[in-house]
Amino acid sequence: MTLEEKLKILADSAKYDASCSSSGSTRKNTGCIGNAAINGICHSFASDGRCISLLKILMTNACIYDCKYCINRRSNNVPRAIFTPEEICEITINFYKRNYIEGLFLSSAIIKSPDYTMERLIETIYLLRYKYKFNGYIHAKAIPGASPYLIKKLGSLVDRLSTNIELPTDTSLKMLAPDKKTKDINNSMITIRNNISKTFAPAGSSTQMIIGATKDSDKDILEKSANMYKYFHLKRVFFSAYIPVNQDKMLPSISIPPLKRENRLYQADWLLRFYKFSVDELFDNNNNFNYLVDPKTDWALRHLEEFPKEINKVSFNELIRIPGIGITSAKKIVSARKVFKIEFKDLKNMGVSLKRAKYFITCNNKYFNNLSYLNKEFITINLLNDNIKERQLSLFD
Amino acid sequence: MNYIILYDGSFNNLLITIKYLFTNNIKPINIVKEDNFKGSLTEYPFKPEISEFDKLNILDKNIFKIIYYVYLSNNINKELVIYFFLLNYYVYKSDILKHRNLKCVNMALAISHKVSREAHLLKGFTRFKLINNEYLYAKIKPDNDILELLSMHFAKRLKNEYWIIEDEGRKIVSIYNKDKFFIIDRCDIKLNLDNTDNVWEDLWIVFFKTIGIKSRENKRCQMSFMPKKYWQNMIEMESEL
Numbered sequence: 310m311t312l313e314e315k316l317k318i319l320a321d322s323a324k325y326d327a328s329c330s331s332s333g334s335t336r337k338n339t340g341c342i343g344n345a346a347i348n349g350i351c352h353s354f355a356s357d358g359r360c361i362s363l364l365k366i367l368m369t370n371a372c373i374y375d376c377k378y379c380i381n382r383r384s385n386n387v388p389r390a391i392f393t394p395e396e397i398c399e400i401t402i403n404f405y406k407r408n409y410i411e412g413l414f415l416s417s418a419i420i421k422s423p424d425y426t427m428e429r430l431i432e433t434i435y436l437l438r439y440k441y442k443f444n445g446y447i448h449a450k451a452i453p454g455a456s457p458y459l460i461k462k463l464g465s466l467v468d469r470l471s472t473n474i475e476l477p478t479d480t481s482l483k484m485l486a487p488d489k490k491t492k493d494i495n496n497s498m499i500t501i502r503n504n505i506s507k508t509f510a511p512a513g514s515s516t517q518m519i520i521g522a523t524k525d526s527d528k529d530i531l532e533k534s535a536n537m538y539k540y541f542h543l544k545r546v547f548f549s550a551y552i553p554v555n556q557d558k559m560l561p562s563i564s565i566p567p568l569k570r571e572n573r574l575y576q577a578d579w580l581l582r583f584y585k586f587s588v589d590e591l592f593d594n595n596n597n598f599n600y601l602v603d604p605k606t607d608w609a610l611r612h613l614e615e616f617p618k619e620i621n622k623v624s625f626n627e628l629i630r631i632p633g634i635g636i637t638s639a640k641k642i643v644s645a646r647k648v649f650k651i652e653f654k655d656l657k658n659m660g661v662s663l664k665r666a667k668y669f670i671t672c673n674n675k676y677f678n679n680l681s682y683l684n685k686e687f688i689t690i691n692l693l694n695d696n697i698k699e700r701q702l703s704l705f706d
Numbered sequence: 707m708n709y710i711i712l713y714d715g716s717f718n719n720l721l722i723t724i725k726y727l728f729t730n731n732i733k734p735i736n737i738v739k740e741d742n743f744k745g746s747l748t749e750y751p752f753k754p755e756i757s758e759f760d761k762l763n764i765l766d767k768n769i770f771k772i773i774y775y776v777y778l779s780n781n782i783n784k785e786l787v788i789y790f791f792l793l794n795y796y797v798y799k800s801d802i803l804k805h806r807n808l809k810c811v812n813m814a815l816a817i818s819h820k821v822s823r824e825a826h827l828l829k830g831f832t833r834f835k836l837i838n839n840e841y842l843y844a845k846i847k848p849d850n851d852i853l854e855l856l857s858m859h860f861a862k863r864l865k866n867e868y869w870i871i872e873d874e875g876r877k878i879v880s881i882y883n884k885d886k887f888f889i890i891d892r893c894d895i896k897l898n899l900d901n902t903d904n905v906w907e908d909l910w911i912v913f914f915k916t917i918g919i920k921s922r923e924n925k926r927c928q929m930s931f932m933p934k935k936y937w938q939n940m941i942e943m944e945s946e947l
Binding site: 316323346357361364400403404409552649651658660 | 804816830842860863916917919920922923930931
């Protein structure tokens, strides 16, 4: 099998992993080649609009497990391949030199046993770091069920070490990934959490959940995600819209991945991590998101009695709860209002988007229009119309 | 008098010229690089004698960075933006950045953000070729003059490689000799760019085409993150042009 054929198979098998971030590490070029950029760098964007930062590949796709949703499951009749450690190193170094990538994302199907797979991953990354003297970013996957000493060894070689939780609940995992045990996944995450330091996965840990393969609600997913941030000190929880690649009676019969749902979950995840929202606040009686408006706008529309908020007075924490105002805009507002009274035109000039915010604020006690417009129906209809107009305009781009 | 102030095009000279204007209380209607001045009937070109002036004393690193990035931009009014920004800086000192009701502050921040953004994008989008198995060569065509910022990045990252980056539009190249980089005019060097090795380029294209998920295809999103103007020098996008 040629290197090209292997790359095709093993990139194809790795592409369903959502994480491609290369941020969080300050690794300097003390070796022969490479360093890390604290904010990460995107090197290209694939046809699906996702960033390509890392050479995302599996070491092998020949798996002993039979997870229902996975393209690489044992019972699938797909071409199988395995990279040698040298092949992975050669591709990484040569891609890196030409600035195609920021580093390597290495995962693997389970070959023989979790420990055996981990040993092969360690061997590869050790070679890359010490023989090829590569000092760029590496994200590796810890294989659930592998011995803690192997996890520790791998963590000391990479910038990020992560384990995929795969599905939001224990029941879903049992149903769709019968070979994977929640206990093993949790233990891997605990070992990683307890060891994270400047010399062990300095860019932290992350995980991924498949969305829409089971009946779990958005609230179940977010609660799971909030708990994981809390207990495993994760940097990120990635959501991956379920893509039907296999036929199985246990799997839902959908043809299009639930991308809108994935998008809403990411927005909500941001609200939990940076905007001090709690999971309960984001849902009313329904445990799923409103797909028409984003979760923050949806929350604000359910709490219109708290609005409009005066831009020149309310605290930073209140500012970031206004739809359309992010952390950066709130910081600009707090800094500017120390020296002058902010009007609507000033917000526009300083680059604060008013598309959503204008319905929920006053500037120097002035509302953008008649206050009777501060009602749920009017705002929803206008926001939806804006979205339609934007989409129509973009057809002429 | 409607003075158009001329300077030699360098950042240092621009700062000294601006200091001269402040000291002599001259209000220019524009400040332009002397090579770009085309003459006018109603305006008077004036190039101050400035040898005795020191550079403007800007202590705040952040402010210095903002005006330097504005200087690197392709904005046609960048010199005036810097002039008005500094004029206000001497009034408000480090509080200047809070004065987002001043046009010059908003403009300076927006322009410097654009430059920094483009430099960041090209840290990712620059594509090197290995020539003669000897040195790496990349061609870029950025809107702003970011070759120096980019060179600083690659001097750290690829510190043990010989590399050359060419800014096609400005006809300048940055040459790195495993120690320092030098930016010189393109016409001052001869490059033979024929002998490239395509094996890794072909593999990269295979990887690039494989990694996109068909059922999630979103070319609009791809283009908004990776503007089309950069595609001409990105090997994986050449077939899309």
